[in-house]
Amino acid sequence: MVYYYPQSLTNLIEELTKLPGIGPKTAQRLAFHLLNTTEKDAVGLARAIMTARQKTRHCSVCANLTEDDPCPICRDANRDPGLLCVVEQPRDLFAMEKTREFKGKYHVLHGAISPMDGVGPEQLTVNTLLSRLQEGRVKEVIVATNPNVEGEATALYLSRLLKPKGIKVTRIAHGLPVGGDLEYVDEITLAKAYEGRREI
Amino acid sequence: MVYYYPQSLTNLIEELTKLPGIGPKTAQRLAFHLLNTTEKDAVGLARAIMTARQKTRHCSVCANLTEDDPCPICRDANRDPGLLCVVEQPRDLFAMEKTREFKGKYHVLHGAISPMDGVGPEQLTVNTLLSRLQEGRVKEVIVATNPNVEGEATALYLSRLLKPKGIKVTRIAHGLPVGGDLEYVDEITLAKAYEGRREI
Numbered sequence: 001m002v003y004y005y006p007q008s009l010t011n012l013i014e015e016l017t018k019l020p021g022i023g024p025k026t027a028q029r030l031a032f033h034l035l036n037t038t039e040k041d042a043v044g045l046a047r048a049i050m051t052a053r054q055k056t057r058h059c060s061v062c063a064n065l066t067e068d069d070p071c072p073i074c075r076d077a078n079r080d081p082g083l084l085c086v087v088e089q090p091r092d093l094f095a096m097e098k099t100r101e102f103k104g105k106y107h108v109l110h111g112a113i114s115p116m117d118g119v120g121p122e123q124l125t126v127n128t129l130l131s132r133l134q135e136g137r138v139k140e141v142i143v144a145t146n147p148n149v150e151g152e153a154t155a156l157y158l159s160r161l162l163k164p165k166g167i168k169v170t171r172i173a174h175g176l177p178v179g180g181d182l183e184y185v186d187e188i189t190l191a192k193a194y195e196g197r198r199e200i
Numbered sequence: 201m202v203y204y205y206p207q208s209l210t211n212l213i214e215e216l217t218k219l220p221g222i223g224p225k226t227a228q229r230l231a232f233h234l235l236n237t238t239e240k241d242a243v244g245l246a247r248a249i250m251t252a253r254q255k256t257r258h259c260s261v262c263a264n265l266t267e268d269d270p271c272p273i274c275r276d277a278n279r280d281p282g283l284l285c286v287v288e289q290p291r292d293l294f295a296m297e298k299t300r301e302f303k304g305k306y307h308v309l310h311g312a313i314s315p316m317d318g319v320g321p322e323q324l325t326v327n328t329l330l331s332r333l334q335e336g337r338v339k340e341v342i343v344a345t346n347p348n349v350e351g352e353a354t355a356l357y358l359s360r361l362l363k364p365k366g367i368k369v370t371r372i373a374h375g376l377p378v379g380g381d382l383e384y385v386d387e388i389t390l391a392k393a394y395e396g397r398r399e400i
Contacts (some may be wrong), residue, residue: 002298003273003294003297003395004294005265005294006255006256006265007267008248008252008254008256008267009252009256010250011252012249012252014248015241015244015248016244016245016248018241018244018245019230019233019245020229020233021229024387029220029221030219032290032291034219034249034253035252035256037218041215041218042249042253043249043250044389045215045218045246045249045250045353046245046246047246048208048211048215048216049212049234049242049246050242050243050245050246051208051212051232052212052234052235053235054208054264055208056209056235056327060256061248065209065235066206067204069208073203081228081342089232090232091228094204097204100202115356137299156287160308184225199230
């Protein structure tokens, strides 16, 4: 009879394989690390997963990831309520924040329009965006979706939807490498892109 | 004021960065995945970490990872108690098992001799190995440590320790990997393969 890993180790490897970019060999290496590391680090990771899921939610105003609702950005009275930056994901919002250039508020779509993947405006937070805009305080919507096909389609869709309502819609400049990912762009490039925005 | 991730998310990213081979960007990607995935998968991973740590221990006989002590291999009466394969890590034991060739028992050292890293025989399970050998049932010790400096040093140390006790000590063969290409093999491996040639 041939022996394999104990059941609980096999199970841990399987769970790790579900993570994006983690193949069976990496999962095995991580599993052995988690068994050999200190109790503090292993329990720390398990607890951090649970805690992050329990504590974070989507802000009811801007749909950003937050522990408090509304999120600190929506509650910040020093931010310009006339400027609204629309991003695909929370990580894009935080990338934008790191530039220290933008002083307005945000709206997180949680995706981009992609008919191939069955994602239309109704799968995104477009309805909440429209309600926010109906309050009439937003003068300019800056579309900071990714510079790829889906992001451009979303930008075009939003400009066609919002322009008839008399709202200025701008797109961050193509200083970004086309086909790239907003998340991975360095702060200076992203800041330049924000600076050079043009009306759609 | 500039906003960053919520505290619980920052904490999750930090915990993930402690894993081997996981940098800040990968940790961020994994953290967002763990927040967006199903409750079942996220909780599943957290639980799997805790369960694997609680249930697995080192076998008191061979030091293999196991849920039961002694481990299933040590308890298996169909395995030849005269053959003992010495490996560095539990993952090496399972790699050996997958070959379905070896029908003896194992001993896991949990490392290899490496004076640079302060690892000597007393940091390994060499003492338990000696006690096992004193029972007198083992006829041959097969040293299957890694074919690198530390693994070779460990193999040499074990052969010098055990040969005077009248135990046959063998080393797994060095040579060309099956399916490999002679042209791409390094000189030392090829020299070893030549040295270890056998009549067809």
